Amino acid sequence: MPSLGADMESAVLVEWLKAAGDAVKRGDIIAVVETDKGAIEIEIFEDGEITDILVEEGKRVPVGAPLATILVEGEAAVEAAVPETTVEKADATPPVQPGPVLKPQSVDEGSPERASPAARQFAKEQGIDLAAVQGSGPDGAIRLADLQEAGIQPPTRGIDPEAMRHAIATAMSRSKREIPHYYLNHRMDVSAAQFWLDDYNADRSPPERILFGALLVKAVATAVHEFPEFNGVYEADGFIPSKTVNAGVAITIRGGGLVAPAIQNADALSLSELMTQMRDLVGRVRRGSFRASELTSSTITVNSLGDRGVEGVFPIIYPPQVAIIGFGKVSRRPWVIEDEVLPRPVLHMTLAADHRASDGHRGGLFLNAIADQIASPEAL
Amino acid sequence: MTREDLKAIFVEELTGIAPEIEGLKIQDSDNIQEKFDLDSMDIYNLLAALHLRLNIDIPDSDAPRLLTMNDALEYLLEKISE
Numbered sequence: 144m145p146s147l148g149a150d151m152e153s154a155v156l157v158e159w160l161k162a163a164g165d166a167v168k169r170g171d172i173i174a175v176v177e178t179d180k181g182a183i184e185i186e187i188f189e190d191g192e193i194t195d196i197l198v199e200e201g202k203r204v205p206v207g208a209p210l211a212t213i214l215v216e217g218e219a220a221v222e223a224a225v226p227e228t229t230v231e232k233a234d235a236t237p238p239v240q241p242g243p244v245l246k247p248q249s250v251d252e253g254s255p256e257r258a259s260p261a262a263r264q265f266a267k268e269q270g271i272d273l274a275a276v277q278g279s280g281p282d283g284a285i286r287l288a289d290l291q292e293a294g295i296q297p298p299t300r301g302i303d304p305e306a307m308r309h310a311i312a313t314a315m316s317r318s319k320r321e322i323p324h325y326y327l328n329h330r331m332d333v334s335a336a337q338f339w340l341d342d343y344n345a346d347r348s349p350p351e352r353i354l355f356g357a358l359l360v361k362a363v364a365t366a367v368h369e370f371p372e373f374n375g376v377y378e379a380d381g382f383i384p385s386k387t388v389n390a391g392v393a394i395t396i397r398g399g400g401l402v403a404p405a406i407q408n409a410d411a412l413s414l415s416e417l418m419t420q421m422r423d424l425v426g427r428v429r430r431g432s433f434r435a436s437e438l439t440s441s442t443i444t445v446n447s448l449g450d451r452g453v454e455g456v457f458p459i460i461y462p463p464q465v466a467i468i469g470f471g472k473v474s475r476r477p478w479v480i481e482d483e484v485l486p487r488p489v490l491h492m493t494l495a496a497d498h499r500a501s502d503g504h505r506g507g508l509f510l511n512a513i514a515d516q517i518a519s520p521e522a523l
Numbered sequence: 524m525t526r527e528d529l530k531a532i533f534v535e536e537l538t539g540i541a542p543e544i545e546g547l548k549i550q551d552s553d554n555i556q557e558k559f560d561l562d563s564m565d566i567y568n569l570l571a572a573l574h575l576r577l578n579i580d581i582p583d584s585d586a587p588r589l590l591t592m593n594d595a596l597e598y599l600l601e602k603i604s605e
Contacts, residue, residue: 344583349570352583354563397543397560425564430542449562 179310191215258285307400362516364409373466391441404437455491465497
């Protein structure tokens with residue numbers, strides 16, 4: 144069970160999307176777990192074969208407990224400890240001999256359709272004929288979500304507002320307790336960026352357009368290259384800078400709560416690729432389905448209040464990260480250009496940074512570098 | 524396509540973007556962005572969904588014309604008949 148945040152101690156395994164005997168490759172979603180932040184999809188980071196499922200659906204297990212045994216290519220089968228099992232001293236246990244991998248009995252008994260165990264169990268309880276349901280899982284396997292698509296209401300696994308509140312409380316309290324924040328504020332005229340964006344969007348169909356928010360994320364991800372002390376995590380041994388820029392994007396959940404999943408390598412994506420990923424991420428967050436790696440891999444976070452927010456935001460760092468940049472809404476304000484006062488679209492941006500990892504002087508330069516990126520959107 | 528057909532499509536696409544509004548009553552005069560707390564990404568997704576569903580072009584600058592159900596239906600009927 145991976146740790147999906149500083150505040151997580153355990154989680155419930157809700158659904159297996161793969162069974163023992165299935166081949167898996169890096170990036171496959173293999174299971175869904177229920178945490179305080181809602182249902183999270185667990186990915187696999189190796190190619191291989193699942194030889195053993197160690198945790199039944201519906202069971203709560205602590206962080207760190209093994210969920211399944213995966214045999215990577217060329218590796219011999221070795222028995223893994225089941226969470227509740229007491230492991231005996233190594234010298235008292237004879238080494239397990241490598242042997243053939245046993246394929247367990249098929250879960251498809253009595254029905255030819257491939258389905259996840261949770262979908263199968265639910266269908267059995269409700270007397271649903273799985274042959275009538277279109278599957279969207281691996282090899283067309285039917286998942287719980289497909290039953291919902293078919294108009295059948297499966298057990299809810301959405302976001303529990305109370306648990307979400309608890310998760311936010313834990314993470315934010317830790318942040319304010321442990322991280323000596325400093326705050327820097329900057330204002331800029333964003334007319335050049337808005338003109339560029341209007342021009343870019345003018346002859347594009349709605350799905351191909353770019354939102355101002357994507358431009359802000361790209362500007363931060365690009366600017367942080369020169370300021371590595373703001374990109375990484377602060378652990379027990381001090382600050383560890385990150386080689387990649389995984390931009391956490393704060394996404395509000397209507398009805399309460401927020402999450403800040405990461406867009407991996409945001410600096411390397413084009414604006415349109417970034418926009419596509421942000422759109423996908425927001426959609427999945429609102430449906431209550433996101434991946435474990437997205438919740439834990441952010442190296443810096445961007446919090447944009449958008450056009451219905453207020454002028455400025457002073458955000459709280461999400462531990463173990465060391466910086467978060469808050470953008471307020473763009474407002475028309477008087478702006479001095481040479482000797483004239485002109486109405487201009489003005490953006491407030493705030494850097495909240497960890498004083499253990501960086502100082503205010505460099506923070507100011509970093510904010511200026513972000514402003515330079517926003518002022519030259521054609522280069523992003 | 525009648526106004527009622529269009530309304531059904533609009534509500535369906537809006538519900539697809541903001542599933543939690545399912546079952547809530549939408550008055551024709553409601554400002555949907557304020558009533559349902561939609562952000563710029565939601566409005567973007569709504570324009571994209573209507574563009575694909577109705578096969579019409581909706582310029583970015585026309586987004587403010589879709590903010591109430593009344594205005595949106597009037598605008599969409601106009602666009603479809605173009």
